[in-house]
Amino acid sequence: AQTVTQSQPEMSVQEAETVTLSCTYDTSESDYYLFWYKQPPSRQMILVIRQEAYKQQNATENRFSVNFQKAAKSFSLKISDSQLGDAAMYFCAYRSAYRYGGSQGNLIFGKGTKLSVKP
Amino acid sequence: DADVTQTPRNRITKTGKRIMLECSQTKGHDRMYWYRQDPGLGLRLIYYSFDVKDINKGEISDGYSVSRQAQAKFSLSLESAIPNQTALYFCATATGDNQPQHFGDGTRLSIL
Numbered sequence: 001a002q003t004v005t006q007s008q009p010e011m012s013v014q015e016a017e018t019v020t021l022s023c024t025y026d027t028s029e030s031d032y033y034l035f036w037y038k039q040p041p042s043r044q045m046i047l048v049i050r051q052e053a054y055k056q057q058n059a060t061e062n063r064f065s066v067n068f069q070k071a072a073k074s075f076s077l078k079i080s081d082s083q084l085g086d087a088a089m090y091f092c093a094y095r096s097a098y099r100y101g102g103s104q105g106n107l108i109f110g111k112g113t114k115l116s117v118k119p
Numbered sequence: 120d121a122d123v124t125q126t127p128r129n130r131i132t133k134t135g136k137r138i139m140l141e142c143s144q145t146k147g148h149d150r151m152y153w154y155r156q157d158p159g160l161g162l163r164l165i166y167y168s169f170d171v172k173d174i175n176k177g178e179i180s181d182g183y184s185v186s187r188q189a190q191a192k193f194s195l196s197l198e199s200a201i202p203n204q205t206a207l208y209f210c211a212t213a214t215g216d217n218q219p220q221h222f223g224d225g226t227r228l229s230i231l
């Protein structure tokens with residue numbers, strides 16, 4: 001079974017600085033998708049960025065980028081020029097590209113990292 | 120993006136009561152999911168459905184049941200609520216296996 005580990009329960013960053021959130025995963029599959037979701041205090045789950053495992057190029061969305069290391073099974077999120085509105089829980093998630101057995105391509109989440117942004 | 124609506128937004132109830140949480144979506148997504156979020160545990164999958172006639176158990180289905188009344192509606196029921204089912208519940212939808220899931224705003228359920 002696949003697992004997702006976020007080893008940093010809490011992180012803090014100064015406004016305008018850069019922060020990196022870590023995520024590692026365990027899988028024997030070769031084709032899958034990885035996601036970062038943001039959950040602000042309003043409790044919505046907002047998709048931040050998505051990476052396909054077969055793409056070597058790291059995904060980027062404005063101030064958000066990932067460092068995808070497939071061999072190391074690592075998928076970190078870098079937030080540049082941090083803003084007060086970035087303060088939230090961040091969840092890393094894995095989804096198989098295969099529909100079989102118990103997975104059926106469903107999302108598997110890490111436990112989250114709470115990011116605080118200091119003014 | 121999908122418009123995913125969950126009702127109620129918050130609910131407080133007593134042990135032993137039957138509870139139904141509702142989810143509806145307006146974008147015609149065929150896949151719908153129910154997750155539970157507990158502090159420090161992330162989100163865990165309760166049930167999922169690929170269409171009206173295809174419903175499957177997730178990681179933590181014990182004590183829950185679901186109904187896919189139509190493509191747009193997916194309800195989660197707690198037949199006899201217990202305090203350890205106190206959690207934040209999310210519904211999500213997706214158009215396909217390789218597409219992101221879109222979440223509702225969650226239902227915070229407290230069972231006394």
